[in-house]
Amino acid sequence: MTPTALDFFDCNARIGRPTVFREGQITTTDELLAEMDYAGIRRALVYHTLAAEWSPNDGNDMLRQELSGQNRLYPCFVALPPATGEMPDPDGFARMVREAHGAVRLFPQDHTFSLLDWCAGPLLEALAAHSVPVLVHIGQTSWGELSAVLSAHPDLPLILLGTYYRVDRCLYPLWERHDNLFVESTTYQTFRGIESVCARFGASRLVFGTNVPELETGGAMTPILYADIPQEDRAAIASGNLMRLLGIEH
Amino acid sequence: MDFQNDWRMGVVYENEIIIDAHGHMGPWLDFNVPEQGSPDAMVRTMDQCGISTTVISPHLCIGPDYRLGNRHAYEAAARFPGRLVPFVTVNPTYGAAEIQQEIEYWAANGGIQAFKLHPSLHQYKASGKDYFPVYEYAQAHGLPILSHSWAGDPLGGASTLGGLAAQFPAAGFIIGHAASSWQVLDEAEKEAHEHPNVYLDLTGSRLIRGLIEDMVKRVGADRVLFGTDNPFIDPRPGLGRVLAARLSDDDKRKILGLNAKRLFRL
Numbered sequence: 001m002t003p004t005a006l007d008f009f010d011c012n013a014r015i016g017r018p019t020v021f022r023e024g025q026i027t028t029t030d031e032l033l034a035e036m037d038y039a040g041i042r043r044a045l046v047y048h049t050l051a052a053e054w055s056p057n058d059g060n061d062m063l064r065q066e067l068s069g070q071n072r073l074y075p076c077f078v079a080l081p082p083a084t085g086e087m088p089d090p091d092g093f094a095r096m097v098r099e100a101h102g103a104v105r106l107f108p109q110d111h112t113f114s115l116l117d118w119c120a121g122p123l124l125e126a127l128a129a130h131s132v133p134v135l136v137h138i139g140q141t142s143w144g145e146l147s148a149v150l151s152a153h154p155d156l157p158l159i160l161l162g163t164y165y166r167v168d169r170c171l172y173p174l175w176e177r178h179d180n181l182f183v184e185s186t187t188y189q190t191f192r193g194i195e196s197v198c199a200r201f202g203a204s205r206l207v208f209g210t211n212v213p214e215l216e217t218g219g220a221m222t223p224i225l226y227a228d229i230p231q232e233d234r235a236a237i238a239s240g241n242l243m244r245l246l247g248i249e250h
Numbered sequence: 251m252d253f254q255n256d257w258r259m260g261v262v263y264e265n266e267i268i269i270d271a272h273g274h275m276g277p278w279l280d281f282n283v284p285e286q287g288s289p290d291a292m293v294r295t296m297d298q299c300g301i302s303t304t305v306i307s308p309h310l311c312i313g314p315d316y317r318l319g320n321r322h323a324y325e326a327a328a329r330f331p332g333r334l335v336p337f338v339t340v341n342p343t344y345g346a347a348e349i350q351q352e353i354e355y356w357a358a359n360g361g362i363q364a365f366k367l368h369p370s371l372h373q374y375k376a377s378g379k380d381y382f383p384v385y386e387y388a389q390a391h392g393l394p395i396l397s398h399s400w401a402g403d404p405l406g407g408a409s410t411l412g413g414l415a416a417q418f419p420a421a422g423f424i425i426g427h428a429a430s431s432w433q434v435l436d437e438a439e440k441e442a443h444e445h446p447n448v449y450l451d452l453t454g455s456r457l458i459r460g461l462i463e464d465m466v467k468r469v470g471a472d473r474v475l476f477g478t479d480n481p482f483i484d485p486r487p488g489l490g491r492v493l494a495a496r497l498s499d500d501d502k503r504k505i506l507g508l509n510a511k512r513l514f515r516l
Contacts, residue, residue, distance in 0.1 A: 167281075191295070191481035192291060216490070216491045226486050228294070
């Protein structure tokens, strides 16, 4: 891997064959690692397309197989609420994820469930009890739902993905109330947004992610490499915050 | 200088020409722009990542008062000479006569280097007659015109701009946001092949992997311009996309600045 000014740990990478494929798109772990080497990203939290676009259980199994023996890739499992019995029991599942230094990604919109307690409560409770970070794309939920989840589960680390430059007026009030909300930096493209968030809430609130293979790695890394903040804050956003959330020391 | 390696080390390119051909300025109605998107904050951010110059159309211009916005642009350019360069932006819903006066005013008070149009926000088709004072002036003086555009855009789409490029061959027509989706790239590519005075702008918030390389393969690096929407969007993601692209350094230099330097006569 080529040298970089920061140790980057991507919270949002994907492998697997997607429903809509475009020539040159990354689908395998080898291709993902090659892309990480090109960009200078050391580690990544990875989910499997088949868990998102077909079957969480089967996709998670494939992810385990794909990541077996890999020391730069960490698992991001996809989960469902437990009522229908499609997933393992939440407590055992959450324990397994934590032991793997992994995380859980939820797709409430695509998988047709609610994040609210009447539906996802038992799952979120178990994940919070084992300090498992939950990743949700903003397009899969709503500000009201997020507010309710963060209030009901103050120990659940929630990483919000796919934000953009129009979110501050809803994001800031949530950050004022909830220490357990984190935002993927990649698409949070507010003008001087990283600087403003660090000044107002601290660097601990942002987590580096790329959304590779959909989006460019260079576009994701540059706002951190060129951020007008202290180097230790850049390092926290690039990897330190995610390592802390996943329970990884080095 | 090796962009791909230096960029990863956070090198600020003080000796490279990096021109952001698609900038704005100031606050906007439906989201927070930190520090009110002031010219001082913009230049500080440009310094942070090595952008030499940004061509600006204040948000006020693409919103309710283009004339006051143009004044703000020229005032900011006077405060930061060489760093901020004003577009003259027009709103055709105020009519061709007022636009003609606006063009004459700025031609006599600071000079005009480029025009900016936003058919979508102004809800007026780019081929409409009230835009024609802009096209005629640009044609007479060989100036570039940047127009907001989107995939399938019925008001400022690539095909409409291509038609104008044929009608006004001495003007340069920049298709804004030409890298925002594969569909808009398909549309813009067609016009670039048919009209030598059509250019493609990279500005966009969704930085699709592999698109910039494909764009250069299709139309050539000479027709692609670096742009960011700064401070509508932070300029650093868009800059990183070019610096890290799988392109030669020569192509990156053209895209980042040399093409705009020639087109805008900077």
